[in-house]
Amino acid sequence: MKKIKEIFTRVKELQHADHEDITDQLWQLICYSPKFPLRLQQQQLLDEATPFTLEVDDPHFSHSVLKFNGFIWGNGSRKVLITHGWSSKGADFIDLITALRTVENLQIIAFDAPGNGSSEGELSNLLLFAKATEAVIKTYGAPDVMIGHSLGVVANTIAIQQTGIKPSLLINITPMVNLKENFITTMNSADVPKAAQDKFFESFNKIFDVPTSYFNLADIYQEGVAVKHWLAYDKDDKMTPFAYMQELLNRHPVITSKEYPDATHERIIKDPRLIEDILELVRKQ
Template sequence: MKKFKTVFNQVKSLEGAEAPDMNSLLWQLICYSPKMPVRLQQQQLLDEAHQFTLEVDDPHFAKSALKFNGFIWGEGNRKIMITHGWGSKAADFAELIAALKNIDGVRIIAFDTPGNGSSEGELSNLLLFAKAAEAVIKTYGAPDVIIGHSLGSMANAMAIKETGAKPDLLISIAPLTNLKENFIASLNAADVAQTAQDNFFADFEEKFDMNASGFAFNNLYPAGSISRHWLAYDPEDRVAPFPFLNAVLTAHPEVETKVYEGRGHERIIKDETVIADIISLIA
């Protein structure tokens, strides 16, 4: 978190002016995922898990393979995969994982995506999130239930498409649905001038060989691959604004939704009512 604040303050101090290494600073602003230490309760849960390490290729930032760490609880035949969100980690689902462990016959698989938590990588992005989810699916088999929060929900959609997995239940919690708009919000918060923003998005398109607007949930949604999709959200979520989510729900009326007012974007995965509803869905 300290590094992110340093970069944010450095960019904001420019007051719209451009520095010689402006694009480099903006890549760090957008793609450095803040890291928070693991709490004691979380560490105790991780210590109970069977731990594994896989790797994915990062052709955009590290330009090498990156190792990422994962955790498995239980030995049941019914697999549940959990993909965390931006600036998060597997341990942030401690309350949900503890509840899931009480369901008979399940195997819970969670992981820290590259550039997040305990895994390798300085900068991260949606593609690395999705590649990590794909690697887990290819290694441990298609999950029966897939859970994602925030950016992890988008990553799950991409992984389902790429692997051909057909989960019985997909659970999306406060999903991000339009990454370009999230990028713009971050750039505006740091008072980045429009010309600098335009230069950044041009650089983005060159690096990823696609426009940032392509990273939208409607473009990634694996229609026809999901038996049931349940989605939880807070209509006042400032990180994942409802108007963007509403566009997804309008396009996919088959998605079941439940509103959780006042939970916010980060706290929603720890909320007792949300967790109880998820357990009820799965059990």
Template sequence: MKKFKTVFNQVKSLNGAEAPDMANLLWQLICYSPKMPVRLQQQHLLDEAKPFTLEVDDPHFAKSVLKFNGFVWGESSRKIMITHGWGSKAADFAELITALKNITDTQVIAFDAPGNGSSEGELSNLLLFAKAAEAVINTFGAPDIIIGHSLGAMANAIAVKETAIKPALLISIAPLINLKENFVASLNAADVAPAIQDKFFADFEHLFAMEASGFTMDRLYPSGAIKRHWLAYDEDDKTAPYKFLKDFLAVYPSIQTKAYDGRGHERIIKDEAVIADIVNLIA
């Protein structure tokens, strides 16, 4: 978190002006995932798991193979995969994982995406999240239930498409819907001038061979592969604005939704009511 704050303050101090290393600063501002240490309760949960390490290729930032770490609780053939959000890690689902472990005949699999938590990588992005989810699916088999929070929900959509699996239940918690708008919000918060933002997005398109505006949930969504989709949200979520979610849900009215007012974007995954509803859905 300290590094992210340093980069943010450095960009903001420019007051909209450009710096010699502006491109590098903006990539760090947008693609450096803040890291928080594991708390004692979380570490106890990780110690109970069977750890694993897998690899994904990062052709954009590291330009090499990155190792990422994961954790498995239980031995059942009924698998639950959890994909965390930006600036997060598997251990941040400690409360939910603890509750899921108590469901009879389940195996819970969670991982730290590249550039997050305990995994390798300096910068990260949605595609690395999705590649990690795909690697877990290809290694452990198709999950019956897939849970994703924030950017993890978008990554799950890509992974389901790429692996051609058909999970019985997809659970999305405060999903991001329009990734470019999140980028713009971060750039605006740091007072990056419009012309410099335009150059950043041109660089983005050159690097990823795709416009940032293409990373939206409605374009990524694997509608034919989802048997049942349940979605939790907070209408006042500032990170995942409801106006984008509302438009997405209008296109996919079969998605079941439930609002949890006042939970916020990060705390919603720890909320007792949210966890209880998820357990009831699965059990």
């Protein structure tokens, strides 16, 4: 957290300097993902897993191939793939993974996306998340169940489209629906003037060759990506305003959803209510 606080402070300082271009610092603010150390119980969970390392190309930030780490529990015929959200890691799903290990005939796969957890990368982005998800699918086979949280939901959606698979069950937990609005919220929290924000988005368009508005889950989502699609949310989620979630659900009524009041964006993956519901869904799958 120390580095992100330093970036935040630097952005606030530079924006008041005459003719200072703060775009480079805004990339740090938006794309640096703080890495939190493993807790003892998380390390013990990983010690019980079969580890693996795969690679993805990063043409936008490091301009190199990045290694990312993953973990497998069990050797059942039914595969469950878990994709974490921003500033997170596979082990943060310790409660859910522990619960899923009680279900017979499962193989559970989780990983740390590039720039997150134990994996390589100074800066990260949605496409690196999606590429890592694709790499896991191509290496270990199509999962029967895909679970994503926050940005991991969008990564899973893109990976499904890129690989052409069709999971039996797609579980989306508090998805990051509108990426551009999330960026704006982050920059507003650092009092970044609109002119500087506009310059950042111009830079984004140039680097990724698409506007930020392209990354809207309501637009990206396609009917038929999964046999069954289930979504969990907290209506008072501060990270993903319900208006965006409502747009997604209204435009795609095939998605079954359930609200978890007071779960919050970060803690919902540990919520006993959610974990019990996911277990039930997976058992029935």
